[in-house]
Amino acid sequence: MPTRPAGAAIPFTGRLTRRFPRDPWPLAAGAVALVVATPILIVLSSLATPTLDVWAHLWQTQLLELIWNTVALIVGVGAGVAVLGTGLAWLTTMYRFPGRAIFEWLLILPLAVPAYVIGFVFRGLFDYAGPVQTGLRRTVGPAIWFPDIASYGGVVLVMTLVLYPYVYLLARTAFLEQSEATLEAARALGASRTALFWRTALPLARPSIAAGLSLAVMEALADFGTVAIYGYNTLTVAIYRVWFGLFNREAATELASLLLLFTGAVYAAERAWRGRARFYQTERKARPPAPRPLTGWKAWTASGVAGVVVGGAFLLPVGQLVVWSVAALGGSDFDDRYPEFVLNTLAVGGITALLAVGAAVVVAYGLRLSRSRMVAACGRIATLGYALPGSVIAVGVLVPLAFLDRVCNAVLRTVWGAEVGLLVTGSMAGLVFAYLVRFLAISVQTVEASLVKVTPSMDMAGRSLGSSPGGVLRRIHLPLIRGGLCSAAILVFIDVIKEMPATLLLRPFGYETLAVRIWQLTSESFWEAAALPALTIVAAGMLPVLILARSSARARQGADGEQGMKGSRDQGRGDKVP
Amino acid sequence: MSLLSIAHLTKHYTPTDLPALDDFSLDAEPGEIIALLGPSGSGKTTALRLIAGFEKPDAGVVVISGRRMADERVFVPPEERGVGMVFQEYALFPHLTVEENIAFGLRTLHPGPRAQRVHGMLETVGLTPFARRYPHELSGGQQQRVALARALAPRPAVLLLDEPFSNLDADLMVQMHQEVYTILRDLGTTALFVTHDQEEAFMIADRVGILNQGRLEQLGRPEEIYHRPATRFVARFVGKADFLPGRVTEEGITTEIGTLPNTPQFPGGAQVEVMVRPDHIELIPDPTGSAMILARQFRGPDNLVVVQLPSGATIHSYQPSALTLGPGDRGKVVARPAHVVAFLATKPWL
Numbered sequence: 061m062p063t064r065p066a067g068a069a070i071p072f073t074g075r076l077t078r079r080f081p082r083d084p085w086p087l088a089a090g091a092v093a094l095v096v097a098t099p100i101l102i103v104l105s106s107l108a109t110p111t112l113d114v115w116a117h118l119w120q121t122q123l124l125e126l127i128w129n130t131v132a133l134i135v136g137v138g139a140g141v142a143v144l145g146t147g148l149a150w151l152t153t154m155y156r157f158p159g160r161a162i163f164e165w166l167l168i169l170p171l172a173v174p175a176y177v178i179g180f181v182f183r184g185l186f187d188y189a190g191p192v193q194t195g196l197r198r199t200v201g202p203a204i205w206f207p208d209i210a211s212y213g214g215v216v217l218v219m220t221l222v223l224y225p226y227v228y229l230l231a232r233t234a235f236l237e238q239s240e241a242t243l244e245a246a247r248a249l250g251a252s253r254t255a256l257f258w259r260t261a262l263p264l265a266r267p268s269i270a271a272g273l274s275l276a277v278m279e280a281l282a283d284f285g286t287v288a289i290y291g292y293n294t295l296t297v298a299i300y301r302v303w304f305g306l307f308n309r310e311a312a313t314e315l316a317s318l319l320l321l322f323t324g325a326v327y328a329a330e331r332a333w334r335g336r337a338r339f340y341q342t343e344r345k346a347r348p349p350a351p352r353p354l355t356g357w358k359a360w361t362a363s364g365v366a367g368v369v370v371g372g373a374f375l376l377p378v379g380q381l382v383v384w385s386v387a388a389l390g391g392s393d394f395d396d397r398y399p400e401f402v403l404n405t406l407a408v409g410g411i412t413a414l415l416a417v418g419a420a421v422v423v424a425y426g427l428r429l430s431r432s433r434m435v436a437a438c439g440r441i442a443t444l445g446y447a448l449p450g451s452v453i454a455v456g457v458l459v460p461l462a463f464l465d466r467v468c469n470a471v472l473r474t475v476w477g478a479e480v481g482l483l484v485t486g487s488m489a490g491l492v493f494a495y496l497v498r499f500l501a502i503s504v505q506t507v508e509a510s511l512v513k514v515t516p517s518m519d520m521a522g523r524s525l526g527s528s529p530g531g532v533l534r535r536i537h538l539p540l541i542r543g544g545l546c547s548a549a550i551l552v553f554i555d556v557i558k559e560m561p562a563t564l565l566l567r568p569f570g571y572e573t574l575a576v577r578i579w580q581l582t583s584e585s586f587w588e589a590a591a592l593p594a595l596t597i598v599a600a601g602m603l604p605v606l607i608l609a610r611s612s613a614r615a616r617q618g619a620d621g622e623q624g625m626k627g628s629r630d631q632g633r634g635d636k637v638p
Numbered sequence: 639m640s641l642l643s644i645a646h647l648t649k650h651y652t653p654t655d656l657p658a659l660d661d662f663s664l665d666a667e668p669g670e671i672i673a674l675l676g677p678s679g680s681g682k683t684t685a686l687r688l689i690a691g692f693e694k695p696d697a698g699v700v701v702i703s704g705r706r707m708a709d710e711r712v713f714v715p716p717e718e719r720g721v722g723m724v725f726q727e728y729a730l731f732p733h734l735t736v737e738e739n740i741a742f743g744l745r746t747l748h749p750g751p752r753a754q755r756v757h758g759m760l761e762t763v764g765l766t767p768f769a770r771r772y773p774h775e776l777s778g779g780q781q782q783r784v785a786l787a788r789a790l791a792p793r794p795a796v797l798l799l800d801e802p803f804s805n806l807d808a809d810l811m812v813q814m815h816q817e818v819y820t821i822l823r824d825l826g827t828t829a830l831f832v833t834h835d836q837e838e839a840f841m842i843a844d845r846v847g848i849l850n851q852g853r854l855e856q857l858g859r860p861e862e863i864y865h866r867p868a869t870r871f872v873a874r875f876v877g878k879a880d881f882l883p884g885r886v887t888e889e890g891i892t893t894e895i896g897t898l899p900n901t902p903q904f905p906g907g908a909q910v911e912v913m914v915r916p917d918h919i920e921l922i923p924d925p926t927g928s929a930m931i932l933a934r935q936f937r938g939p940d941n942l943v944v945v946q947l948p949s950g951a952t953i954h955s956y957q958p959s960a961l962t963l964g965p966g967d968r969g970k971v972v973a974r975p976a977h978v979v980a981f982l983a984t985k986p987w988l
Contacts, residue, residue, distance in 0.1 A: 520692055521723065526792060527742075531717075
């Protein structure tokens with residue numbers, strides 16, 4: 061190669077010309093989406109081919125009650141988490157009050173507690189035979205009235221306390237990302253602090269709140285453990301009962317498809333509410349809003365509200381779990397297989413989290429690159445799994461896996477004349493696949509929300525500087541959304557170890573996780589015995605939540621001033637030089 | 639041979655809407671700086687995106703350095719076009735230092751020459767002491783210079799700049815106009831930049847293209863654009879312009895403010911509209927004059943005066959800063975255009 065004069069342009073190594081290229085990213089996104097969507101499509105297809113006599117029977121028995129209960133549940137929980145999550149986020153970002161710094165991350169902790177754990181602890185505590193009512197009857201008298209915990213109100217209370225952190229976290233991030241300048245501008249225009257919230261901060265945070273709210277509501281739709289423990293009949297409970305009690309697969313699948321309609325409605329609502337809003341932050345480090353001090357009774361009220369939430373959603377149930385666990389550990393019937401449950405749980409959680417983040421990056425980036433409605437539709441379908449109860453996904457997963465096994469065996473038979481039996485059905489692969497179907501939504505939404513904040517001109521700058529779309533992803537997006545990727549992995553991990561019904565149905569024979577164990581014990585009202593596995597899930601869930609809390613504290617710190625930025629930058633350096 | 643050659647480029651974003659860019663053609667010579675000027679929505683950014691390869695044209699051809707980048711069969715992706723781009727919001731990579739930003743497009747170079755190139759670019763834009771800073775630690779002007787250095791580092795055949803100065807405050811903007819102009823000239827860069835600011839376009843560009851509703855209305859030297867606008871739109875959009883009805887007679891074009899030579903050679907008897915710019919209108923104070931001052935706007939170096947003619951038509955005139963006349967005063971109006979620009983009247987004047 062002849063030497064090039066110093067001023068010569070860099071040669072372009074790409075092909076000279078090509079026909080309109082088929083971009084691989086949207087295709088890959090579509091492929092991932094399609095694979096993940098298969099079980100969902102199988103359930104959907106049963107909606108298209110309704111079995112009329114099954115529906116007639118359902119209608120005569122309990123269909124209306126089930127639908128009414130499900131609607132009431134998501135409305136109640138949705139309102140609860142929206143108010144609690146947004147309110148607490150506003151309080152902790154905009155005001156200074158005693159204990160704020162601690163409450164800021166304590167309020168994330170309920171994320172570590174599955175709804176069914178708080179559920180069974182509350183039931184154990186506040187039931188007629190529980191310590192609270194027994195104590196009241198003894199001190200006040202036997203006629204004392206106490207609300208029935210196993211009721212609609214009880215279910216909504218428990219789920220709100222568990223699910224509000226989704227809204228809290230996303231709203232908090234959104235409030236912190238709003239620049240002080242925007243808020244100052246609004247104040248200069250005469251907006252009071254209340255008006256500021258309603259007219260500036262809330263509309264700006266709307267996409268984030270909508271995302272958090274839809275996560276929480278879908279989790280409520282999918283919940284099985286809590287409603288089962290409280291005897292509150294929703295669609296998920298009915299599916300489980302019809303499947304296991306009556307072995308009626310058709311009815312279970314029909315009910316599942318009905319639940320899918322609910323999911324569709326929630327999705328449509330979120331997209332509509334988020335609207336076409338896209339809020340790009342050009343300057344990455346805008347000055348964040350400075351918290352104003354509260355004084356006197358206002359300050360103590362703020363601390364009190366935060367304290368009651370943290371106490372009810374975390375300290376009280378966890379404290380009770382500790383008491384029960386200590387009692388169980390001292391007792392004679394300590395479970396020897398306990399370490400095995402822990403390891404099993406960590407393994408499936410870790411593997412699924414990694415795969416889910418990888419798949420989410422492919423899907424989210426494909427969606428970003430493509431304007432095609434097909435790809436967008438694929439992405440939406442692939443993330444519907446979050447609202448599907450684990451038991452339904454299990455059904456949807458079993459069908460293609462059984463087919464795969466049949467194909468494998470047929471091939472092996474013709475090649476070697478031998479069969480291997482069931483390869484994927486009832487294997488770890490099947491279980492992880494079901495988890496992926498169920499939890500891809502979390503990772504995709506989190507990754508997408510981070511990607512949205514990177515302005516499209518970054519992509520164009522990278523491309524015009526010679527990077528392929530893959531290069532832009534690797535060299536620009538991934539470093540920029542590292543925090544989002546971590547959050548996604550943590551959220552998936554937590555949800556996998558909490559997941560109960562899918563694990564119950566798809567686990568390899570004899571493979572018991574902590575959630576499986578809890579179900580086995582609580583379904584027979586052994587609240588105390590279930591405490592240790594439950595406490596372990598809470599503890600395992602704590603670690604990632606602590607990391608999350610730290611990184612979200614750093615977001616505040618980093619935005620606060622030079623020092624924080626230096627810290628995160630040095631860390632960035634360290635990552636690059638191994 | 640021209641370095642950048644665009645022919646009949648057309649783009650619809652939605653099939654039913656009017657085209658965002660309609661039959662756009664342009665040739666740029668090596669080292670030439672061209673500005674695309676137009677109101678928002680006129681298609682100037684679409685033109686840049688088509689040239690850079692971020693959009694596929696519906697029709698037309700893009701040729702850069704003799705290589706066909708886009709036509710009905712070929713579409714070269716942006717990373718293979720060798721086109722540099724500077725964005726309105728700079729789009730610096732926040733996780734990379736200044737030198738890492740500049741080195742981003744130099745992956746195909748060996749480390750030695752790469753460091754040399756980065757060093758050279760830093761020197762060119764005067765940011766050597768800031769090499770290890772992060773973008774958020776720089777001022778707006780410095781960020782812009784980094785964006786420029788980053789885009790120029792791979793020695794692109796063409797540099798595209800999308801409203802590059804609109805994020806700067808006024809003082810800095812003037813300074814950056816000068817700096818960017820000097821850098822581009824020194825490096826002999828062929829550049830195409832988009833702006834809605836005509837002063838900016840006139841100051842920096844060799845030629846200016848005026849876009850309106852996706853169509854290139856005129857392409858020419860700034861002086862041509864200003865003094866000989868090809869269309870009514872160009873006349874109105876570039877500088878201030880009033881139009882007065884006129885009739886073509888044997889003496890020339892007769893208007894309310896005098897008869898002007900019929901240099902455009904309209905046929906006799908034709909009804910035309912004559913363009914008059916405020917700097918071509920002289921106002922002689924005269925209490926018996928037929929024109930009356932309606933308003934006066936003091937602008938520092940001069941006054942902008944609104945004058946009402948006997949017919950009721952109003953025209954604008956620049957007057958010296960020390961003008962003592964005010965609203966209600968009368969005077970005589972004389973037109974002294976550098977060039978006579980007129981268009982055939984679209985409708986009969988009432």
